[in-house]
Amino acid sequence: MADYLIWGLIILLIINTLAAIFTVFREPRPVSTIWAWLLVLILLPGFGFIIYYFVGRKLSSQNIFRIKNQEVYGMTGLKAKYLDSDQKHKEMAKFPKEVQKMIRLLYNSDHSIRTDNNQVQIFTDGQEKIDQLVKDIYAAKDSVHVQYYILTDDETGIKLVDALVDRAEAGLEVKLLTDAIGSRLLSKKSIRRMQAAGVQFESFFSKSLLLIVNFRLNWRNHRKIVVIDGFIGYVGGFNIADEYVGKGPLGLWRDTHLRIQGDAVKTLQSRFMIDWFASKKASPKDFDREYFPEPQVEGTTPMQIVSSGPDEESDQIKMGYLQMIHMAEKHIYIQSPYFIPDEAVFEAIQLAATSGVEVHIMIPFKPDHPFVYRASEYYAKQLLQNGVRIHKYREDSFLHAKTICVDGKVASVGTANFDIRSFALNFEVNAFIYDEEVVGKLEAIFEEDMKVSINADKEHFAKQTLWKKFRQSFSRLFSPIL
Known part of the structure; x- marks a missing residue:
C-alpha cells in the first residue's frame, strides 16, 4: 500500500512539474519571471496554480482599452x-541631443506629445x-x-x-x-x-x-x-x-x-x-x-505625460527611466518606496555608478510591505558594491515619492515605482520634465531629504541580523512577481 502511495505521489509531482513548465512557457516572459513562477508552481503543487490563475497571467493579449484612437x-x-x-516634434534644436533622443523615445513608444x-x-x-x-x-x-x-x-x-x-x-x-x-x-x-x-x-x-x-x-x-x-x-x-x-x-x-x-x-x-x-x-x-x-x-515648462501598463508589450515608463540613467554624466537622484529593479534597470544603474556618475537612491527607513521591503534592501545593498549611495528616509516618516532627476536637466514624477510591478503589472502614469528650473527645484528637495536621512552604508547592512539578511535574500527570489 505504501508503495502505491509513493508512486502516486511521484506521478503527481511529475505531472505538476510538466504542467508548471507548460504554463509559464505559454507566453513570452523575462527569464527571471519564468524561474520565479516555476518556483511557486513546483513548491506549492496545486495551490500554486490557483495563485497563478489569479495573479500570474499576462494581460497584453486582452483588448482592455478598446478605444485607443487619440x-x-x-x-x-x-x-x-x-x-x-x-x-x-518641432523646435527640437533647443534641447540637448540626449534630451532630444529621450523625447523621440517616449513619443515613438507611447505617442506622448512633448508640450511646452x-x-x-x-x-x-x-x-x-x-x-x-x-x-x-x-x-x-x-x-x-x-x-x-x-x-x-x-x-x-x-x-x-x-x-x-x-x-x-x-x-x-x-x-x-x-x-x-x-x-x-x-x-x-x-x-x-x-x-x-x-x-x-x-x-x-x-x-x-x-x-x-x-x-x-x-x-x-x-x-x-x-x-x-x-x-x-x-x-x-x-x-x-x-x-x-x-x-x-x-x-x-x-x-x-x-x-x-x-x-x-x-x-x-x-x-x-x-x-x-x-x-x-x-x-x-x-x-x-x-x-x-x-x-x-x-x-515655459516642456514635458511629456507617459503611460504604461500590462496591456502593452513595451514598458514605456521603464524605458524612460533607462534612457535617463544612460544619459547621466554627473548625478542621478532616485526616490522610490519600493526598489526592486529588473535586470535591465539594475545593470544600467551599475554601469552609471561604475563609470563615475554619482548615484543616490533613497528608500523608506521602515516598510509598509515587509516582504517587498526586504527585497528592496537586498538590491540596495548589492548596488553599494558599485559605489551607489543608499539613503533611508527619516525614521519617523514614510517615503512614498516616485521621482528621478538627472544632471539638473531631466526629471520624472509620477505613480511608477522602481519595481517590476510598476514596470509590468500596474497601469501607471508619469510626467517627464525638461525644464532646468523645475528639475532644479526637485533636486533641491531631494538634497534636503538627504539631510534627514540615514546613510545606509556597508556598515549599516553588516549590523543587520542573520534572520533579516536571510529574509532579504529569500524575498529577492520572488522579486519578479512581487
Whole structure:
C-alpha cells in the first residue's frame, strides 16, 4: 500500500512539474519571471496554480482599452501645434541631443506629445496638496474628472467626496474612477451618496464578486489623475486617505505630486478618458461636449505625460527611466518606496555608478510591505558594491515619492515605482520634465531629504541580523512577481 502511495505521489509531482513548465512557457516572459513562477508552481503543487490563475497571467493579449484612437481624445490640436508634417516634434534644436533622443523615445513608444506651454507647482506635503485640490474642485465651472488608486472616506477622503457632491449638485459633469482593490475601503454609503448627487462613478476592474471570480486581481490601475475644467491637472504619488496627510500608522508621509496648467493637461485628460471608457464600456460617440479647451496660462515648462501598463508589450515608463540613467554624466537622484529593479534597470544603474556618475537612491527607513521591503534592501545593498549611495528616509516618516532627476536637466514624477510591478503589472502614469528650473527645484528637495536621512552604508547592512539578511535574500527570489 505504501508503495502505491509513493508512486502516486511521484506521478503527481511529475505531472505538476510538466504542467508548471507548460504554463509559464505559454507566453513570452523575462527569464527571471519564468524561474520565479516555476518556483511557486513546483513548491506549492496545486495551490500554486490557483495563485497563478489569479495573479500570474499576462494581460497584453486582452483588448482592455478598446478605444485607443487619440485623434478622438483631443490630440489633433496638439499634434498640429507641436508636430510637423512628418509627425516629428518641432523646435527640437533647443534641447540637448540626449534630451532630444529621450523625447523621440517616449513619443515613438507611447505617442506622448512633448508640450511646452506649461506651468508646474510641486507638492511634497499631503495636507497642502489635498487642500489645494479641494479648493480647485470647488472653483470648477464645467467638469471634474478624478482617478485615484486609493480613495477612502475617512476624514481626509470625505473632503474630496464632499467637494465632488457639491459640484455634481451644482450641475457640473463629475466623473470618479477608482481601482477596485486600492479603493476597497470606500464605503457603499459614500458611493451611493455621490451617485445620488449626480457623480458618475466607475471602478476599474470592478470588484463584483472580486474575491471569487476576478481573474484580473494582479493588474491594478495605480494612476492618480485629476483634471478640472480641462485647465488644471494633477499627477503624482499622493492618494486620498488619512495616511497620506501623516495621520496613519507610518507617521509623517513624504511624497511628491504635481499641479499642472497648460497643454500637458490635455494629455492627462486624454489618459483619463481612455481609462474611463475602458471601465464604462462606452464609445467615442458618447462625447457630447468639449473636454480639451485651450489653456488660459502661458508657461515655459516642456514635458511629456507617459503611460504604461500590462496591456502593452513595451514598458514605456521603464524605458524612460533607462534612457535617463544612460544619459547621466554627473548625478542621478532616485526616490522610490519600493526598489526592486529588473535586470535591465539594475545593470544600467551599475554601469552609471561604475563609470563615475554619482548615484543616490533613497528608500523608506521602515516598510509598509515587509516582504517587498526586504527585497528592496537586498538590491540596495548589492548596488553599494558599485559605489551607489543608499539613503533611508527619516525614521519617523514614510517615503512614498516616485521621482528621478538627472544632471539638473531631466526629471520624472509620477505613480511608477522602481519595481517590476510598476514596470509590468500596474497601469501607471508619469510626467517627464525638461525644464532646468523645475528639475532644479526637485533636486533641491531631494538634497534636503538627504539631510534627514540615514546613510545606509556597508556598515549599516553588516549590523543587520542573520534572520533579516536571510529574509532579504529569500524575498529577492520572488522579486519578479512581487
